[in-house]
Amino acid sequence: MCDDGKRDASSTRVRLHKFIAQAGITSRRTAERWIAAGRVRVNGVVVTTLGTLVDSLRDEVRVDGRVVGRVAAQQVILLHKPRWCLTTVRDPRGRPTVMDCLQGLSTRVYPVGRLDWDASGALLLTNDGELANRLMHPRYGVPKVYRVEVRGVPSAEQMELWRRGVRLREGVTAPAGVKLVRRFSDSAWLEVTLHQGWYRQIKRMGEAVGLPVLKIHRTAYGPIRLGRLPVGHWRRLSAQEVRRLREAVMWAPEFRRSHDV
Structure with a gap:
């Protein structure tokens, strides 16, 4: 199609x-809360009216004085997070962060949730x-799936307690999927599936049932599995994988249209 130099102004207008x-x-x-x-x-003018339209190509938008620019292309990255690495964009103490692993990535991305400093595995950004x-x-x-090494050999009662829910300071945890993967004389590996993400939840659940956690490795985040991605390496998700992620949060096209305000 030839470009006659004209542009439909409505095509670049979007709600603030x-x-x-x-x-x-x-x-x-x-x-919306920031606007209000x-x-x-x-x-240069403070806007507090929800639903205000802006021109994405011509208008300058600032939040707390900082210019906001539309992202040219939305990206979702899968990283095999190493141990001894913080899940944060930067650390004032200069410790390694997951951003140090993203060499060669020009797009600025942010971690989806967190993995503990000493945990490894699948991290989305x-x-x-x-x-x-x-x-x-x-x-x-x-759901998020983990391989968890615990001290001690779990009893049937401990496994069932973990599955039903453990009382922590926030309340009782949601039911979790737990199965024994491998047993040793004084430790074991479990596969744990969680549907929530309280602070240091797996470690605190292990302590609560008498199974101190030694290692945590996340193997899947929703429909995205870590697979054979090497430690410290990353890859872009395919369009099909991103679509599956959106479906996991009810983001089918019909849902998007009905909520696109």
């Missing part, structure tokens, strides 16, 4: 909260703030 979310810095809901709180300026928030939100209960 959606524009901010598409920049990969937060979810639409949080962007007066933290967002469009072309993306510049799609809305997708990241849905993947982490307990409403969707996206």
Whole structure:
């Protein structure tokens, strides 16, 4: 199709909260709160009206004084996180972070959730703030699968307690999938499937049932499996894999249209 030099202005106009979310810095809901709180300026003017339209090519949008730019292409990355590495963008103490593993990646991405400093395995990173928030939100209960080494040999009672739910300070954990993978004389490997992500949850669950956790390795995040990706390496998810992730958080095309505000 030939370009006659004209552009349909409506094709570049988008609701302000959606524009901010598409920049990969937060979810639409949080962007709405920022707008209502007066933290967002469009072309130098504070905007507090939800539903305001902006031109994604011409208008300058700032949050707390920082320019927000639309992400050219949304990316989802799978990283095989090494142990002794922080799941954060930067560390003021200079310790290694997962960002040190992303050599050769020009797009700025952010971790989806976290893995402990001493844990390894599948970690997703993306510049799609809305997708990241849905993947982490307990409403969707996206399963995460771990191989967990514990001290001691689990009894049937300990396994059943872990499956039913363990009382922690936040409350009783959601039922978990737990099965014995390998048994040794004084330790064992378990496969644990969680649908929530409380702080250091696996370690605290292990302590609560009398099975101190020695190692944690995540093998899958929702439909995305780590497979044979080497430690410290990353790869982009295929379009089919991203589609499966979106389906895991009810993001079918019909759902997107009905919620595209």
